[in-house]
Amino acid sequence: MDEREKLRKFRELDDAFAQALRELEKPNSRLDIPTGPPVRSLAELEAEEQQQRQQAFETRLQSLMKEYAQPRESVAVLLRTLQTLGHIA
Template sequence: MKSNKPRYMDEREKLRRFRELDDAFSQALRDLEGSSKRRQQENEKDLKHEFEQRLRGLMDDFQQSDTSVHTLLLTLLELGKIS
């Protein structure tokens, strides 16, 4: 027959379980950070690609070369109009 006494864990068992829980929590946080960084990098790539497409479209519309746009951007940077 089973005893109705509550079963108590010894201190070693408590520490072992706590370490397992702590390790699992740490791993979950690392996984979250990793996936968050990957998503952020993917978003940045998408934004950069979108910007480049829009810029190329404008350059085509206004018949501007890479060199003229580069010169314009350098001038704006030197004048402090963009950073």
């Protein structure tokens, strides 16, 4: 790209930026400024991952309960025992 083309693109960008600033200064104007997707916090992402892991665990547990014909009460006792012994958090 030659210097004239770079200068032309810079001017276009500068004009667009100036126009956006003018739009921001107008009261009650509808802004037509493109934005990206909403930014999600790290805490939200971690919470979502935790929820997905929990759902995967529950699905796998239900599958195993069905495969080995174990009732909920029996599995609940087993999980409490494992938790008490410190084998699961």
